[in-house]
Amino acid sequence: MRVEGEGGGAGVPAGGSGETVVFRVRRYDPESGVGPYYQEYEVPYRPGMTVLDGLLHILREVDQTLSLRYSCRQKICGSCAMLINGRERLACETQVAEVGRTVTMEPLPHLPVIKDLVVDVEPFLDKMKASMPYLIPRSDSENIRVPPEEFERYRVASDCIWCAACYSACPAAYSNPYYLGPAALGQLFRFEVDSREDPSVKPLRLVIADDDCAGVWRCHQAHACSEVCPKHINPGELIAELKREVLRARISGRI
Numbered sequence: 554m555r556v557e558g559e560g561g562g563a564g565v566p567a568g569g570s571g572e573t574v575v576f577r578v579r580r581y582d583p584e585s586g587v588g589p590y591y592q593e594y595e596v597p598y599r600p601g602m603t604v605l606d607g608l609l610h611i612l613r614e615v616d617q618t619l620s621l622r623y624s625c626r627q628k629i630c631g632s633c634a635m636l637i638n639g640r641e642r643l644a645c646e647t648q649v650a651e652v653g654r655t656v657t658m659e660p661l662p663h664l665p666v667i668k669d670l671v672v673d674v675e676p677f678l679d680k681m682k683a684s685m686p687y688l689i690p691r692s693d694s695e696n697i698r699v700p701p702e703e704f705e706r707y708r709v710a711s712d713c714i715w716c717a718a719c720y721s722a723c724p725a726a727y728s729n730p731y732y733l734g735p736a737a738l739g740q741l742f743r744f745e746v747d748s749r750e751d752p753s754v755k756p757l758r759l760v761i762a763d764d765d766c767a768g769v770w771r772c773h774q775a776h777a778c779s780e781v782c783p784k785h786i787n788p789g790e791l792i793a794e795l796k797r798e799v800l801r802a803r804i805s806g807r808i
């Protein structure tokens with residue numbers, strides 16, 4: 554029995570024997586010059602099935618020309634982020650039952666397509682690297698006890714898996730190629746407020762954050778990033794906190 558789609562997300566599969574769902578995948582190969590176009594596949598449904606499970610079924614049983622990126626299959630590596638029924642999500646986390654009988658998959662917007670669902674994440678990674686997403690420890694950092702209230706400020710930000718979903722969803726990153734974007738600024742904040750870091754590094758972090766073209770002032774607090782983050786990080790709020798850090802540093806003459 555084929556269960557027909559009802560406009561991309563309406564209705565959920567019941568999980569009966571022989572039931573199938575429709576996977577509608579955006580295909581594009583820039584090298585061949587063919588496409589883009591949407592290809593439909595009928596995929597056997599089973600309860601608990603994720604979108605990634607369905608894509609792997611297609612890849613292994615139906616069409617080996619389909620390209621996608623994945624690794625951990627458990628929300629850790631961040632490599633399976635894509636647009637699922639119009640929203641940035643992780644394919645390995647998203648249950649087919651959550652999104653409906655017709656599932657449309659497209660590559661992350663605002664990043665160049667390499668093939669099908671695989672995008673070139675280099676522009677995103679360049680910005681992550683520019684945010685210095687690592688601790689430069691102070692000489693006595695091994696002996697520092699982090700107060701719970703400080704840890705709480707960066708606890709959630711530490712969960713970032715670099716999936717680029719927020720970057721893809723951010724209207725400011727789309728309109729300004731120099732803007733670092735929500736994930737990079739979130740990591741800048743995460744290490745800025747970490748007292749185990751060498752204090753001489755802090756002004757550099759704040760100067761990066763204060764950059765007129767690439768920094769926090771390009772964020773208009775649309776919070777599209779926070780809506781799509783699979784780790785519930787709320788990068789928009791981290792950027793708002795980083796703005797306050799920059800202003801405090803300016804007023805005190807630290808930068």
Ligand code: SF4
Nearest residue numbers: 713714716717719782
């Ligand atoms: S902040 Fe969230 S959406 Fe953005 S890269 Fe990190 S985990 Fe992904």
Ligand code: FES
Nearest residue numbers: 626630631633645
């Ligand atoms: S495959 Fe690693 S997060 Fe989805």
